[in-house]
Amino acid sequence: MTTAVSAHPAGSMADRTGKAAPRGRERRRAPVKDRVWWWAVFGACGAPLAALGLWAATGDLGVNPVETIVRHLGDWALRLLVATLAISPLRYLTGSTRPIRYRRMVGLWSFAYAVLHVTAYAVVDIGLHGPTMISDLTERPYIMVGMAGLLTLIPLAATSPQAMVRRLGGRRWKRLHRLVYVAGALGAAHYLMMVKADITEPMIYIALLVLLYGIRLGRWIVGRSV
Secondary structure: OHHHHHHOOOOOHHHHHOOHHHHHHHHHHHHHHHHHHHHHHHHHHHHHHHHHHHHHHOOOOOOOHHHHHHHHHHHHHHHHHHHHHHHHHHHHHHOOOHHHHOHHHHHHHHHHHHHHHHHHHHHHHOOOOHHHHHHHHHHOHHHHHHHHHHHHHHHHHHOOOHHHHHHHOHHHHHHHOOHHHHHHHHHHHHHHHHOOOOOHHHHHHHHHHHHHHHHHHHHHHHHHHO
């Protein structure tokens, strides 16, 4: 700051033309913009949970409140997982690095919804009845697949902090976090197996995942051939 003043005295051309000062203001504004984006993404991820709370408070959960709660939480777990998987391809297509800054947050929100989804099933739906839970896990394949998806997400959430990245090392951390592709496939399979009639919505998720995985595979093939 002192060097800039000595090089350009008061009333200098750098000040009059507005070239030097805006850079300083942009540096001061940048953290504010980042905070706005952070809260916007956080709010967007949390809005479905807030909506569910509002519906519960106003008695607007429909004719089958338990099913509404369980399905709503599961839907948003899968949606945010697909959104997490879409962030890297979005960076490739747009050239913008901003979405990468919020990938961890979106992924953790997906994990939170998945945990709440399973908790709602175990506590609200079956009342923590052990025999029913064991029977469901052994006799309903879609529940088994869904639980496998949740178990796949646990190490990803546990190793998401930067401290864990440093502890594991970048290469091992990246290899571990490839499990997100397995989690996405298991989540979509869980949804498809659960639906009894119209499979349109789960097939949309499957198509999106195939597209996203294809983009990632294409990038990998191109990188290997260079």
